Amino acid sequence: MVDHILRPALLRAAARNNADWCEAMCRAHGLRGEFRADAWTSADRSPPYYPDAVTLSEHADAAQVLARIDVRGPGATVKDSYARLDLEPHGFAPLFDAEWIARDPQPAGARPVWRRVRDETGLARWEQAWDGGAAGLFLAPLLEDPSVLVLAAPEFVAGAVLSLGAGVVGVSNLFCGEQEPDRVWRDCLIAASAYCPGLPVVGYEDGADLAAAERAGFTRLGPLRVWLAAG
Numbered sequence: 001m002v003d004h005i006l007r008p009a010l011l012r013a014a015a016r017n018n019a020d021w022c023e024a025m026c027r028a029h030g031l032r033g034e035f036r037a038d039a040w041t042s043a044d045r046s047p048p049y050y051p052d053a054v055t056l057s058e059h060a061d062a063a064q065v066l067a068r069i070d071v072r073g074p075g076a077t078v079k080d081s082y083a084r085l086d087l088e089p090h091g092f093a094p095l096f097d098a099e100w101i102a103r104d105p106q107p108a109g110a111r112p113v114w115r116r117v118r119d120e121t122g123l124a125r126w127e128q129a130w131d132g133g134a135a136g137l138f139l140a141p142l143l144e145d146p147s148v149l150v151l152a153a154p155e156f157v158a159g160a161v162l163s164l165g166a167g168v169v170g171v172s173n174l175f176c177g178e179q180e181p182d183r184v185w186r187d188c189l190i191a192a193s194a195y196c197p198g199l200p201v202v203g204y205e206d207g208a209d210l211a212a213a214e215r216a217g218f219t220r221l222g223p224l225r226v227w228l229a230a231g
Contacts, residue, residue, distance in 0.1 A: 002102050002200075002219040010102040011221040012056070013166040014202035015081035019054040020165030021172060022046065024148050028141040034068065041068040047137055051079040051226065058082040066090055076229040083223040092227040098206040100221040101213050102168075103189070105198050112191040114159065117150040118143065129156040130175045151191050158184045162192055169196040171203040181209070185216035 002010060019040035023033045025047055033042040038060040041053045052069040055078070062085045069076055077095065078087060117126050120140050127138045129152070142148050152159040160174035169192055176184045192201050204224055205213045214220070 002104060002221075007102070007219070007221050010168070010200060010202060011081075011100050013168045013200075014100045014102060014170070014204070014221060015054060015056055015224075016166040017163060017168050017170040017202055018079070018081075018172075018204070019056060020147065021161070021163040021170055022050050022054055024142065024145050024163065025050050028139040028145070039065045039068075041065060043068060043070065045070055045075065046077075048134075049137070051077040053077075054079040055081045055085070058084055060085065062087055062090060071229060074229050078227045080225045080227060083225045085225075085227070087227045091230050093230050095226045095228040096206065097223060097225050098204045099210055099223055100204050101202065101210070101218040102221050103201045103216070103218045105200055106189055106193045106217075108193045108197045110190045110193070112194040113187050114151040114153050114191040116195070117152050117159075122152070123150060125156050126150055126152050126159055129159060129177060130173055149195055151188070151195075153179070153184075153187060158187065160188050160191075162196060164196060164199075167199065168202045169199045171201055174203075174209075181212035182215055185212055189216060 023040060026033050026042055029047050031042060031044050033040050038057045039053050039055045046052050053065050117123050123138055123143060127134050147164045149162040151162060157177045158175060158179045161172045163170040171188060174188060
């Protein structure tokens, strides 16, 4: 259980870690974002499933954040890390709500079942296992990025991405296939403790995935909202 005194700091770290991961994904696609105190932003449209902005402060100003992303056409997205912004007057609508989560690091020791994906063939298999409709989203530069670990269970029946940054390890893109979610979270945390020892684990989830994360020992840190430009 995460100490309640540490939750505000972990929420800030989770938001920054997620922005770092979005920047890593953009770099893999030849794009570069910008970090400021209020938000990370990408002036060019980010890759599919990834936001054009991630707020890093509860005091972020909507107009200032939107001025740094491409809002000329539909499809722009903003991850409001503190669920504080009102973007409806700017032509956005809520896409989904979720909860930031964190878990204290578990002691290393157990041998991980999951292994790092090391080559492009494996990355393509991982991508198809994660989302059968995706192709060409996860690119080879991610395999050389020291802040990114793409992990897979044997035969790619489950997996996730671990991303380093802000003194924590972020879990994203976790998929279970036909595996039980509780088992997948257990194996993911064992991998995190082996590959990134001693670091708190953070991420965000909603619905049944949030419930599974809580059963794995995660604590809710606070809400977030993702906004989508209408049109």
